[in-house]
Amino acid sequence: MLFLGGLVLMFIIAPLTGMFLSVDATQMRDTIYDPKVASSIRLTLWTSMVAALLFGLGAIPLAYLLARNRFPFRHIILGIINVPIVIPHSAAGIAILGFISRDSSVGAAASAIGINFVGQPIAIVLAMAFVSVPFLLNAAIDAFSNVPEKLEKAAFNLGASHFRVFFSISLPLAWRGILSGFVMMWARGMSEFGAVVIVAYHPMVMPVLIWDRFAAFGLKYATPAAVLFMGITLTFFIMMRVVSRSNKSE
Numbered sequence: 001m002l003f004l005g006g007l008v009l010m011f012i013i014a015p016l017t018g019m020f021l022s023v024d025a026t027q028m029r030d031t032i033y034d035p036k037v038a039s040s041i042r043l044t045l046w047t048s049m050v051a052a053l054l055f056g057l058g059a060i061p062l063a064y065l066l067a068r069n070r071f072p073f074r075h076i077i078l079g080i081i082n083v084p085i086v087i088p089h090s091a092a093g094i095a096i097l098g099f100i101s102r103d104s105s106v107g108a109a110a111s112a113i114g115i116n117f118v119g120q121p122i123a124i125v126l127a128m129a130f131v132s133v134p135f136l137l138n139a140a141i142d143a144f145s146n147v148p149e150k151l152e153k154a155a156f157n158l159g160a161s162h163f164r165v166f167f168s169i170s171l172p173l174a175w176r177g178i179l180s181g182f183v184m185m186w187a188r189g190m191s192e193f194g195a196v197v198i199v200a201y202h203p204m205v206m207p208v209l210i211w212d213r214f215a216a217f218g219l220k221y222a223t224p225a226a227v228l229f230m231g232i233t234l235t236f237f238i239m240m241r242v243v244s245r246s247n248k249s250e
Contacts, residue, residue, distance in 0.1 A: 016230075023224045031224040037209065041232060044205040047121055048189035051129040052136070052182055059133055060178060063140030064170065068149075082138070084131050089194030096127050097199050123199040128189035135188055139181025143174035183240045190233055 031037055066078065084092055100117035101107045110117060117123045147170050155165045171178075193207035204212060206229040214222035 019223060019230075020227055023227045027224040028228065031228050036204075037206075037225055037228065040204050040206050040209045041229065043121065043124070043203055044190055044207075044229075045232075045236075047124045047205065048128050048132075048186055051125045051132065051189045052186040054125070055129040055133050056136055056182060056185070059136045060140055060171075063137050063178075064144050064166065066137075067141045067144035078141075082134050085134050089131055089192065090198060092131050093127055093195035093198030096123070096130055096195060100126065100199070117199075119200050119202060121200070121203065124196050124203075124205060127195035127199050128192050131192050131195050132185040132188035135184040136178070136181040139184065140174070140178045143177025143181070144170060146177070147173045183237065186240075187233065187237050 062081075066074065097118065098104060099106060100110075100123060102111045102116070102118075107117060117126070151169050151173075152165050155169055156162075160168070191207060192205075193211060196205055197208050197211070201208060206225070210222050210226050210229065213225055
């Protein structure tokens with residue numbers, strides 16, 4: 001077991017280590033001070049965060065309803081919310097593009113008031129949210145399912161409203177699992193390429209910028225940008241996990 005597990009672990013570590021070791025200090029310095037890279041990193045961070053926050057507002061109530069209620073076609077809904085995980089992300093991008101293009105009803109209505117979604121940060125937010133929201137939904141469903149229903153029923157018997165029960169019992173007991181799902185959604189959104197590149201090649205998020213440099217100039221030019229972005233995302237991811245764990249220990 002140790003041998004087989006070690007092989008899998010080495011398979012994950014070895015390529016990443018090799019990539020980090022292949023970049024020298026000069027290449028990394030030039031990449032850090034590259035204004036295109038800096039702009040792309042900022043765009044990636046804030047669009048992925050907006051996607052997680054904006055769609056999390058609807059995902060958390062939906063997760064609670066799915067965790068607490070048994071109704072017809074519930075399993076179909078559970079299957080639908082996981083579709084973005086299993087379909088090719090290029091297909092996800094095409095679906096989003098068809099939804100927001102000027103030929104669609106949504107795109108036409110927006111175009112009538114002078115708004116164009118395609119090629120704009122809003123399109124990036126939508127693409128990131130589409131492929132990443134299942135991670136938050138699944139985590140939140142599991143978190144709410146683990147909250148003892150007898151506590152909620154006791155509060156209802158004492159006259160508490162659904163609103164008060166949700167915010168005083170259900171959400172406080174489930175928030176750690178929800179936070180974990182939020183972190184996964186945010187991280188997944190940051191790393192998205194296939195869906196984003198279809199709806200907005202420009203402005204470039206970091207996954208698209210890395211691909212663009214690789215396609216235009218090759219591996220040597222793309223690797224420093226990839227290493228820098230991986231370092232930033234891993235730092236944020238570890239920080240949020242540490243905060244989550246420290247709160248859990250309290």
